[in-house]
Amino acid sequence: MDNNMKTTYRKRLEKTAKALEKNNMQAFVADTCEEACEIVKGLLREGAQISCGGSMTLNECGVMDIMRSGKYDFLDRAKASSPEEVGEIYRKAFFCDAYLSSSNAITENGELYNVDGNCNRVAAITFGPKQVIIVAGRNKVVRDLDAAIDYVKRVSAPANAVRLSLDTPCASLGECAGANIDNMCSGCKSDKRICCGYVVTGYQRDPERIKVVLVNEELGY
Numbered sequence: 001m002d003n004n005m006k007t008t009y010r011k012r013l014e015k016t017a018k019a020l021e022k023n024n025m026q027a028f029v030a031d032t033c034e035e036a037c038e039i040v041k042g043l044l045r046e047g048a049q050i051s052c053g054g055s056m057t058l059n060e061c062g063v064m065d066i067m068r069s070g071k072y073d074f075l076d077r078a079k080a081s082s083p084e085e086v087g088e089i090y091r092k093a094f095f096c097d098a099y100l101s102s103s104n105a106i107t108e109n110g111e112l113y114n115v116d117g118n119c120n121r122v123a124a125i126t127f128g129p130k131q132v133i134i135v136a137g138r139n140k141v142v143r144d145l146d147a148a149i150d151y152v153k154r155v156s157a158p159a160n161a162v163r164l165s166l167d168t169p170c171a172s173l174g175e176c177a178g179a180n181i182d183n184m185c186s187g188c189k190s191d192k193r194i195c196c197g198y199v200v201t202g203y204q205r206d207p208e209r210i211k212v213v214l215v216n217e218e219l220g221y
Contacts, residue, residue, distance in 0.1 A: 013141065033217055
């Protein structure tokens with residue numbers, strides 16, 4: 001990418017980081033995935049029990065490799081042998097030292113916007129784990145909540161539905177069935193629907209809990 005564009009994106013990320021800090025969330029700006037991984041390593045204590053939400057960003061950025069390095073007690077649902085075991089890992093995650101995830105969108109006002117199907121991820125971001133580490137690429141930063149809602153309906157939801165091989169309208173249409181309806185919760189009635197729980201994370205009471213690493217690269221969707 002042209003250095004002028006990269007500098008412009010960084011300024012936007014720095015603006016967003018300042019807004020997150022005002023909302024009592026610690027924020028970091030990394031120019032590369034390698035730098036972001038070093039930040040994440042610095043936030044994790046060796047031997048800590050950790051878990052994560054499903055995330056293309058964590059995979060693409062290299063954070064999943066850190067989690068599976070053997071330095072941590074990683075509750076890895078990918079190793080579960082049954083749906084019951086996956087559910088047990090979901091519940092154990094609430095008692096983790098650290099929970100890692102991306103965010104569906106982050107506003108320039110310093111708000112996290114997340115939408116879930118099972119809602120285990122949004123629940124853990126909201127309450128439970130002692131520390132939450134969010135890693136997000138510059139493509140996830142949007143102007144405001146209206147833009148965040150639109151981004152999820154037109155980008156995140158259909159892309160994730162395709163990734164998970166879900167037979168939903170958004171997977172075939174390329175956008176949410178409720179994308180053109182002025183309602184955050186509008187959508188299909190499929191039993192495979194990926195958008196069921198909607199959470200806006202704003203001001204935090206505990207300034208030590210949520211850390212956000214903004215990466216000046218395109219990551220996830």
